[in-house]
Amino acid sequence: MENFDLIIIGAGPAGLTAGIYAKRSGLNTLILEEKLAGGEAGVTPLVENYPGFEAISGPELIERMVKHCRKFGAQINELEPVVSLDLEGKKRFVRTEKTDYNAPAIIIATGTRYRLLNIPGEKEFQGKGVSYCALCDGAFFKDKSVIVVGGGNSAAESARYLSSITSNIKLIHRKSQLRAEEAYLTYLKDQNVQFIWNTEVKQIKGGNTVKSVVLWNNKSKETSEMEIDGVFIQIGEVPITKIFERANIAIDERGYIIVDSRQRTNIPGVFAAGDVTNGPVKQIGTATGQAIVAATEAFGYIKRPYYYKEKD
Amino acid sequence: MENFDLIIIGAGPAGLTAGIYAKRSGLNTLILEEKLAGGEAGVTPLVENYPGFEAISGPELIERMVKHCRKFGAQINELEPVVSLDLEGKKRFVRTEKTDYNAPAIIIATGTRYRLLNIPGEKEFQGKGVSYCALCDGAFFKDKSVIVVGGGNSAAESARYLSSITSNIKLIHRKSQLRAEEAYLTYLKDQNVQFIWNTEVKQIKGGNTVKSVVLWNNKSKETSEMEIDGVFIQIGEVPITKIFERANIAIDERGYIIVDSRQRTNIPGVFAAGDVTNGPVKQIGTATGQAIVAATEAFGYIKRPYYYKEKD
Numbered sequence: 001m002e003n004f005d006l007i008i009i010g011a012g013p014a015g016l017t018a019g020i021y022a023k024r025s026g027l028n029t030l031i032l033e034e035k036l037a038g039g040e041a042g043v044t045p046l047v048e049n050y051p052g053f054e055a056i057s058g059p060e061l062i063e064r065m066v067k068h069c070r071k072f073g074a075q076i077n078e079l080e081p082v083v084s085l086d087l088e089g090k091k092r093f094v095r096t097e098k099t100d101y102n103a104p105a106i107i108i109a110t111g112t113r114y115r116l117l118n119i120p121g122e123k124e125f126q127g128k129g130v131s132y133c134a135l136c137d138g139a140f141f142k143d144k145s146v147i148v149v150g151g152g153n154s155a156a157e158s159a160r161y162l163s164s165i166t167s168n169i170k171l172i173h174r175k176s177q178l179r180a181e182e183a184y185l186t187y188l189k190d191q192n193v194q195f196i197w198n199t200e201v202k203q204i205k206g207g208n209t210v211k212s213v214v215l216w217n218n219k220s221k222e223t224s225e226m227e228i229d230g231v232f233i234q235i236g237e238v239p240i241t242k243i244f245e246r247a248n249i250a251i252d253e254r255g256y257i258i259v260d261s262r263q264r265t266n267i268p269g270v271f272a273a274g275d276v277t278n279g280p281v282k283q284i285g286t287a288t289g290q291a292i293v294a295a296t297e298a299f300g301y302i303k304r305p306y307y308y309k310e311k312d
Numbered sequence: 313m314e315n316f317d318l319i320i321i322g323a324g325p326a327g328l329t330a331g332i333y334a335k336r337s338g339l340n341t342l343i344l345e346e347k348l349a350g351g352e353a354g355v356t357p358l359v360e361n362y363p364g365f366e367a368i369s370g371p372e373l374i375e376r377m378v379k380h381c382r383k384f385g386a387q388i389n390e391l392e393p394v395v396s397l398d399l400e401g402k403k404r405f406v407r408t409e410k411t412d413y414n415a416p417a418i419i420i421a422t423g424t425r426y427r428l429l430n431i432p433g434e435k436e437f438q439g440k441g442v443s444y445c446a447l448c449d450g451a452f453f454k455d456k457s458v459i460v461v462g463g464g465n466s467a468a469e470s471a472r473y474l475s476s477i478t479s480n481i482k483l484i485h486r487k488s489q490l491r492a493e494e495a496y497l498t499y500l501k502d503q504n505v506q507f508i509w510n511t512e513v514k515q516i517k518g519g520n521t522v523k524s525v526v527l528w529n530n531k532s533k534e535t536s537e538m539e540i541d542g543v544f545i546q547i548g549e550v551p552i553t554k555i556f557e558r559a560n561i562a563i564d565e566r567g568y569i570i571v572d573s574r575q576r577t578n579i580p581g582v583f584a585a586g587d588v589t590n591g592p593v594k595q596i597g598t599a600t601g602q603a604i605v606a607a608t609e610a611f612g613y614i615k616r617p618y619y620y621k622e623k624d
Contacts, residue, residue: 017363017597024361026494049336051329051600052364052376054383064364071366072495179619182338183384261573262592280574281605285329288363289601293593307491 001100004030006298007092008074009082010109010240012039014274014287014294016065018107019074021295027302029074030103032096034081038062039111040237040275041284045135045161049181050284058135061284085247087267105298108244108257108265108272109291112237112282117149121204122233129210130231134158137230138165144229147172147213149201155234156180156188162232163191170194170226172201174218204231239276252278262312263294269301313412316342318610319404320386321394322421322552324351326586326599326606328377330419331386333607339614341386342415344408346393350374351423352549352587353596357447357473361493362596370447373596397559399579417610420556420569420577420584421603424549424594429461433516434545441522442543446470449542450477458542459484459525461513467546468492468500474544475503482506482538484513486530516543551588564590574624575606581613 006022008015011033022029041047044058053061069076077096086093091102114132116122122130131137134148134157143166148159151173157180159171171188176197178185188195196215202223203214212227239255250258250266256278263271271294274287300308318334320327323345334341353359356370365373381388389408398405403414426444428434434442443449446460446469455478460471463485469492471483483500488509490497500507508527514535515526524539551567562570562578568590575583583606586599612620 013363020361020363021493024493024495049332049604050364051325051332051380051603052362052373054376054380061364064366068363068366175618177618179617181333181336183336279605281608283604285604286601289598289604291363292361292595292597292601293591296593305491306487306489 001102002030004028004101004103005302006030006105006107006295007032007094007101007103008107008109009094010039010111010274010276011037011066011076011078012109012111012274012287013041013062013065013284014111014291015039015107015109016062016069017288017291018109018273018295018298019069019076020065020072021292022298023069023072023074025295025299027299030101031069031074031076032080032082032094032101033076033078036078037066037076043133043135045138045157047284082243085243087247087249087270092269105269105302106271107291107294107298108249108270108276109274109287109294110240111275112239114233115236115238117201117233117235119201119203121206121210125204125206125210125231128208129206129229130204130233132233134161134232138162141166141230144168145227146170146230146232147201147226147228148232148234149173150234150236151175151177152179152234152236153181153184154236156184158232158234159188159193160184160191163188163193167192170196172196172199172215174198174200201231237275237282241276254278259290262297263290264297269298271298313414314342316340316413316415317614318342318417318419318607319344319406319413319415320419320421321406322351322423322586322588323349323378323388323390324421324423324586324599325353325374325377325596326423326603327351327419327421328374328381329600329603330421330585330607330610331381331388332377332384333604334610335381335384335386337607337611339611342413343381343386343388344392344394344406344413345388345390348390349378349388355445355447357450357469359596394555397555399559399561399582404581417581417614418583419603419606419610420561420582420588421586421599421606422552423587424551426545427548427550429513429545429547431513431515433518433522437516437518437522437543440520441518441541442516442545444545446473446544450474453478453542456480456541457539458482458544459513459538459540460544460546461485462546462548463487463489464491464546464548465493465496466548468496470544470546471500471505472496472503475500475505479504482508484508484511484527486510486512513543549587549594553588566590571602572624574609575602576609581610583610
C-alpha cells in the first residue's frame with residue numbers, strides 16, 4: 001500500500017494538467033494510466049485549436065505536457081489499469097493490476113473511448129480495414145479507397161489527415177451537414193474529399209480484409225453497396241466510467257460523470273475533469289481548464305488553506 | 313455601423329481564444345480591446361503553469377495567441393475602448409470611442425484590473441515608486457530595496473521576477489501564510505526573499521519618489537516605518553464590469569459576471585469567459601477553457617445547428 005496526497009486516474013491532457021497544478025501546489029501526486037499517456041489527444045494527427053500552438057501534432061503536444069508534468073515531479077505510472085476503487089471512506093483506496101494505493105483525494109480524468117457502429121462485420125474486420133484512429137492506421141491505406149464515417153471534428157480531422165495519404169476519400173454522414181468546424185469543410189472540399197450525406201453504414205463485408213460496405217440512404221430509403229479498402233469510424237465517444245459507477249460516483253443519462261462548476265462529483269474529495277465529465281464542450285483546451293479547477297479544488301479540500309470555502 | 317456575427321470584448325487569453333474558435337467555426341468575428349492585446353497575462357513575467365509550456369513569458373504566450381487568432385482571420389481592434397452597449401434587442405449594439413458595431417452575439421472577456429490598497433500616498437506615488445506590474449517597472453529598481461504587498465500567486469510571481477533584479481526584497485502579507493502555490497515559497501526562500509507576515513501597509517511616504525512605508529502588525533498591533541525604494545502592490549483584482557452592469561448583465565456580490573456551465577450570462581446570446589466571470593479559479597488555462605465553451609455556445613446560439621440545445 002502506497003500513500004499519496006492525490007491520485008489522478010488518466011494521463012490525457014486533463015490528467016497531466018491536474019498533475020502540473022497539484023505538484024506545483026505541493027501535493028504528493030500519482031497519475032495512473034491504463035495505456036500510455038496521451039488519451040485521445042495523443043492520437044490526434046493535427047491540433048490547430050489549442051491556444052498558443054497554431055499547429056501541433058497530438059503526440060507532440062502530449063509529449064510537451066508529459067515533460068511539463070514530470071518537471072514538477074508528478075509520478076506517472078503508465079500501463080497500470082485501475083481495477084477497483086473504494087471512495088467512500090476518509091482514505092480513498094485505488095487497486096490497480098499491480099498494487100494498492102490510497103489518498104485523501106482523487107481526480108478522475110479517464111476520458112472516453114471510441115463509440116462503435118455495432119454493425120455486422122465491424123468487430124470481425126478490426127485491424128483488417130476497420131480503424132478508429134487515422135493517425136495510428138492511416139499509413140496502411142496509401143492510395144487506397146477509404147471512407148470516414150461521422151460528421152464531427154474527429155471525423156473531419158481524420159479525413160483531413162487521410163487526404164495526404166490517399167486521394168480517394170469519402171466522408172459518410174447520417175445527417176445533411178457536418179457538425180465539424182466550418183474550417184474543416186472548406187479544407188476538405190479543396191482536397192476533393194467527397195461527402196455522402198444522409199447515409200448510414202449498415203454492414204462491412206470482405207474476405208481477409210475489408211472489401212465493401214453496405215450503405216442505406218435515410219432520405220431515399222435506398223440500399224447500396226460500395227467497394228472500399230478502409231473504414232475509419234469516428235462517430236463519437238463513450239465515457240470510461242464503469243469502475244466509478246460501481247464506486248457510487250453519479251453519472252448522467254449518457255454515462256458522463258456529473259460535476260459542478262468546481263469539478264466536484266457527488267462524493268466530497270473526488271473530482272473529475274475532461275471528456276469523462278458532463279461538461280458542455282469536449283476539447284483539449286476545455287479539459288485542461290477543468291483540470292486546473294479540479295487540482296486547485298483538490299488542494300483546497302486536502303490542505304484547507306484559510307481561503308478555502310467548503311460550500312459554494 | 314459595422315455588422316459582425318460575434319463581437320468579443322477584451323483581447324486577453326480568453327478573448328483571443330474565443331476568437332480562434334469563433335473564426336474556425338466560420339463566424340465573422342471582431343475583437344475590441346481598450347489597450348493592447350494581452351490583458352493581465354501579457355504583463356506576467358513568467359508563466360510556468362500553462363499546460364504545454366514549461367516556461368514562457370506572458371508577453372511571448374500572448375504574442376503566440378494573437379498570431380494564432382489572426383491566422384484564422386479574427387479582426388483585433390486594439391486601443392478601441394467600448395463606451396456603451398445595448399444588449400437587449402435581437403441585434404446587440406456596441407459603441408466604442410471610434411464607431412458603432414452590431415452583432416447577434418457578444419462574448420465579454422474584459423478580465424480584471426489591479427486592486428488598489430486605497431491608502432494615503434498610493435495614488436500620489438504611482439509611477440514614482442508605486443507599481444502594480446513587476447514586469448513593466450521592475451527594471452527601475454536594480455539593486456534597490458523593494459517590497460511586494462500580497463500573498464497570492466501574483467505577489468509571489470512578482471517577488472520571483474524582482475529577485476533577478478535586486479536582492480533586497482520583502483514580501484509583506486496580512487496573513488501568516490501565502491496563498492500562492494508552494495513551488496513559489498520554496499523558490500523565494502532560496503532567493504533570500506524575506507517574509508513579513510501579519511502585516512498591513514497603512515501609508516506610503518516620500519518626496520519626489522517613495523522613501524518609506526508605514527506598517528501595522530495585525531497580531532502585535534504595533535506600527536513601524538520601513539525605508540524602501542519601491543512598492544509593488546499585488547493584492548488581487550477587480551473585475552471590469554461597469555459598462556456591462558449598466559447594460560443589465562447580472563453580476564455577483566464581488567462584481568464578477570455570473571455565468572452558468574455553458575458560459576451564458578443572464579441575457580441570451582451574451583456570454584462571458586475568463587477572469588471577469590464568477591468562475592472558481594482565475595488562471596490563463598481556465599480562461600482559455602471557458603472561452604472555448606463561450607465561442608462554441610455563441611456559434612450554437614447564432615447558427616442553430618441541428619445538435620444545438622437551447623435548454624440545458
